[in-house]
Amino acid sequence: MELGKPLEVWDSILKIIGQKEAVDWVKIVTIGLLLAIFFYVLFALLIVRQVTLMTNFLGTKLSPYIKTFAWIYVCYAVLVLLLILNVF
Numbered sequence: 001m002e003l004g005k006p007l008e009v010w011d012s013i014l015k016i017i018g019q020k021e022a023v024d025w026v027k028i029v030t031i032g033l034l035l036a037i038f039f040y041v042l043f044a045l046l047i048v049r050q051v052t053l054m055t056n057f058l059g060t061k062l063s064p065y066i067k068t069f070a071w072i073y074v075c076y077a078v079l080v081l082l083l084i085l086n087v088f
Helices: 006-017 025-057 063-087
Strands: none
Touching: 025 063
């Protein structure tokens, strides 16, 4: 059994469904990028939570600096999100 090229298989599937013209790859990629950036911001907030838990458990002289750096990272992630939203 010989398989066709991936695009031929995909075209066959879309012909069966009847929505070949309905697929807009730019919108799909845009939504994917927005979701990725959104999860990036959530990850940055998770890092702040973990740093806060760590510094509460292991208090050192560097704890305030580490917390500040974590919040700067969140600000950077939000800035990237805002820039991406401004582009789209």
